[in-house]
Structure formats: structure tokens, C-alpha cells
Amino acid sequence: MRSWLLRGVLLLLLWNGLTVSVLAVDQAQLQSINQSWSQSAHALADVNCSSCHQNKSTKQVLKRPNHESCQSCHKAQVDTFLLGKHGIRLLEGQTALTPALAHLPMQAAAHDKQMNCNACHDVHSVKTLPASVDSCLTCHKDTHSLNYKNSRHGQLLQEEGALPRPSTVSTTCATCHLPRQTSASGTVTVNHNNTFTLLPRDRMVKEVCMNCHGMEFAYNSIFDDDLVESNFARPPTLSMDTLKMVRALEQQRSGNSKSE
Ligand code: HEC
Ligand code: HEC
Ligand code: HEC
Ligand code: HEC
Ligand code: HEC
Ligand code: HEC
16 A cells, blocks of 8 residues: 555656646645545556556647547447447537537536546546446436436445446446446446447347346336336336237247257
8 A cells, every 4th residue: 555655656746847837736636636546446557647648659748638548448438438429429520518418408517517538437536436326417417317316226226335346236327328248258348338228228128127137027117118217216017018929929939848
């Protein structure tokens, strides 16, 4: 622990010259940034101030790095982010998405908050738990979003108080909207395309719900608009006809397979 602290202090000293002239921030802000960073997964992995704040080829110091500074190490996250509604404007070379541009209800205080990696992640602490619910609610204010904390999923997260990976209990906004996916090579990454599981709607059933619920329970929940609006605050009451058909078919099949 001591050596991390020492390293932090050394970096801070090294960076003082630069920050005073280029970043132009006060000592108190610098101290607090350094403290967040020194306890982060980045510090443990030797990802330092200059890893993000310095352009690799020009060596120029960047005051406010953007998503491109993350790209060399987190390509999958950056690439998927740029494909969803959150990131597509940046991919198309437009200004960042802000709540001011939205059709959905948004928090007034976040009107001009720009969508980028740091909209959800405190880029210096990079803790993932605050990114999973609290960050979303700094901008989103529709009924579905506001109902999450009173849902069974929300209560269970609060009881658990952590994001163990993978979890069979915790279901955050991100579990449904930024699902974890396993690549062919077996690495698990968070798919940052926030529109991926929305269309078609039953994609979420397969990608997300069925990790924890049965197919029927999941379908009957996700096609019930009131239940979605309540953020799944009660068991499903819908009973889909197509499911009865699927079940009948399955029974028929298993009946046949008994003789094999
Ligand atoms: C993982 C990448 C990353 C690392 C590591 C990192 N930063 Fe940052 N830093 C950023 C990003 C991105 C921003 C811009 C955030 C924003 O736009 O709000 C930023 C913003 C800042 C700012 C604020 C600039 C302003 O105008 O408010 C300061 C100061 C700063 N960083 C200093 C540091 C110091 C010192 C370190 C090392 C202890 C460090 N950063 C490590 C990515 C990083
Ligand atoms: C030089 C490589 C490098 C750069 C640049 C970098 N990271 Fe990381 N990042 C890592 C490593 C290594 C880890 C820890 C191992 C892991 O969890 O994959 C990590 C972990 C993370 C985590 C997970 C933390 C946790 O507690 O699980 C987040 C979130 C993250 N980085 C965000 C960012 C963002 C946002 C940027 C750009 C502003 C960025 N990183 C830039 C290498 C980098
Ligand atoms: C809409 C909010 C949001 C935005 C924007 C966002 N993230 Fe994330 N990110 C999350 C959440 C939430 C998690 C943790 C999800 C989980 O573990 O279930 C996460 C996890 C991660 C992780 C660690 C897990 C993994 O995939 O290995 C990395 C690295 C990461 N994000 C990088 C980035 C980068 C780089 C950007 C910008 C291109 C970015 N994030 C933008 C919300 C966001
Ligand atoms: C900086 C503010 C901001 C943050 C933080 C943020 N969002 Fe968004 N999000 C938006 C805006 C703006 C839109 C576009 C809404 C519109 O066009 O009406 C959007 C769109 C969405 C959509 C697509 C809605 C649709 O109908 O297409 C989903 C899903 C979503 N966000 C989920 C999340 C989740 C989950 C988080 C947290 C992990 C999050 N957002 C964090 C601002 C934000
Ligand atoms: C258990 C899964 C689940 C959880 C948890 C969840 N959502 Fe959703 N979300 C959905 C589904 C399903 C839809 C509806 C998709 C559709 O209409 O096609 C949706 C729709 C949305 C939309 C679009 C709303 C609209 O009116 O078009 C936004 C924005 C959103 N969610 C944000 C959030 C935020 C923020 C949280 C956490 C505070 C959250 N969601 C938690 C499953 C979930
Ligand atoms: C990580 C596991 C996990 C995921 C993923 C998950 N859930 Fe759940 N869900 C739970 C747990 C645990 C409960 C509580 C069960 C209990 O209380 O017996 C629950 C409860 C529910 C309830 C009942 C709420 C109540 O008040 O009784 C509904 C409806 C629901 N989930 C729908 C969904 C839908 C739809 C999805 C996918 C969009 C989903 N869940 C994804 C774990 C999960």
C-alpha cells in the first residue's frame, strides 16, 4: 500500500510542472484526482496520468482527454459505445449527445452534460458500481428509470451493495442495457452499445433475462408494457399464446424423444 502512495506522490510531483502550466488546476483538485487514481484498478495496472493525458505520437499534454485516449487499451468498449444511441453522434463527427437533444424526459440539471466515457465513469477512480445505476439517473428521468430503485432488482442490488462478476443476483440498469458478453476467445466485456438489447425487444430475453429466469417468465415480463414501465416491480401476469404453442411443441417433442 505504501509503495502505491509513494508512486502517487512522485507522479504528482512530476505532473505538477505540467499541470500548473498546461492543465491549470488548483492543488486541491489535483490532490483529490491523485487520490482517486491511486486507489483505482488503473494504478494497480500501471496506467498512469500520462497514459491518458499525453498524445502518444505528438507527446502533447491533453487537458481533457476524450474516448480516443481509452481506445488503445479498451477497443471493444469504445467500438461498441460508438454504435449505440449514446455514442453514434461522436462516430459521425457531430457534437456529443446531451440531454438537451433528447425526446425522453431528462434531469434538468444535466441539460448540457456531454455523453462520453466520463459521463458514466469517474475516469480517475473508474469504479463500476456508481456507473451502473447512479450515473444513469443523473440524466434519465422517465418513469421506467425512476422506478428501478423500488423494484425487486433494485432492492437486491442495494442488499448486495457490490457488483460481483458475474452475479446471479444483482441486476442493474447496465445488466439489461449494457450486457456483458463473452467473445469467441472467452474474454468477457461489457457491450457499451446502449441500444443493442432494445431492438428487437426479445433480444434482451435471450441476452439478459434467461441468465437468471426461465424463458416463459422472461417473455411474459418483457412484452407487458406496464410491467416494463414499473421496471419489473411485480411478477408477470401476461400469458402469451405463442408460448403455449411453443410449450405444446416442446411437450410433443419430449414425448417423442422418450422412445429414443
Ligand atoms: C484513464 C485515463 C486517465 C488517467 C489515468 C488520468 N486521467 Fe485525468 N482525466 C481523464 C479524462 C478523460 C479527463 C476529462 C474529464 C472530463 O472531461 O470531465 C481528465 C481530467 C483531468 C483533469 C481536469 C481537467 C479539468 O479541466 O477539469 C485533471 C487536472 C487531471 N485529469 C489530472 C490527472 C492526473 C494528475 C492524473 C494522474 C494521477 C490523471 N489525471 C490520470 C483521464 C485520465
Ligand atoms: C494504457 C492502457 C489503458 C488506458 C489508456 C485506459 N485503461 Fe482502463 N483499464 C486498463 C487496465 C489494464 C485495467 C484493469 C484490468 C481490467 O479490468 O481490464 C483497466 C480497467 C478499467 C475499468 C474497470 C475498472 C474496474 O474496477 O473493474 C474501467 C471502467 C476503465 N478501465 C475505464 C477506462 C477509461 C474510461 C479510459 C479512458 C479515459 C481508460 N480506461 C484508459 C488499461 C487502460
Ligand atoms: C452509459 C454509461 C457508460 C458509458 C458512457 C461508458 N461506460 Fe464503461 N461501463 C459502464 C458500466 C455500468 C460498467 C460496468 C457494467 C457491469 O459490470 O455490469 C462499465 C464497464 C466498463 C469497463 C470494465 C468492464 C469491461 O468491459 O471490461 C471498461 C474497461 C469500460 N467500461 C470502459 C469504457 C470506455 C472506454 C468508455 C467510453 C468509450 C465507457 N466505458 C463508457 C457504463 C458506461
Ligand atoms: C449524460 C447523460 C446520460 C447518461 C449519464 C446516461 N444516458 Fe442514456 N441517454 C441519454 C440521452 C440524451 C439519450 C437519448 C434519449 C432520446 O433521444 O430521447 C439516451 C438514451 C438511452 C437509451 C435509449 C433509449 C431509446 O429509446 O432509444 C437507453 C436504453 C439508455 N440511454 C440507458 C442508459 C443507461 C442504462 C445509463 C447508465 C448506465 C445511461 N443511459 C446513462 C443520456 C444519458
Ligand atoms: C430488468 C431489465 C431492465 C432494467 C434493470 C432496466 N431496464 Fe431500462 N428497459 C428495459 C426494457 C425491457 C425496456 C423497453 C424496451 C422496449 O421498449 O423495447 C427498457 C427501456 C428503457 C429506456 C427507453 C425508455 C423509453 O420510454 O423508450 C431507457 C431510457 C431505460 N430503459 C433506462 C434504464 C435505466 C436508467 C435503468 C436503471 C435506473 C433501467 N433502464 C433499468 C429493461 C430494463
Ligand atoms: C442477474 C440475475 C437476473 C437477471 C439478469 C434478471 N433478473 Fe429478474 N429477478 C432476479 C431475482 C434474483 C429476482 C427476485 C426473485 C425472488 O424474489 O424470488 C428477480 C425478480 C424479477 C421479477 C419479479 C419482481 C417481483 O416484484 O416479484 C420480474 C418481473 C423480473 N425479475 C423480470 C426480469 C426480466 C424481464 C429480466 C430481463 C430483462 C430480468 N428479470 C433479468 C434476477 C435477475
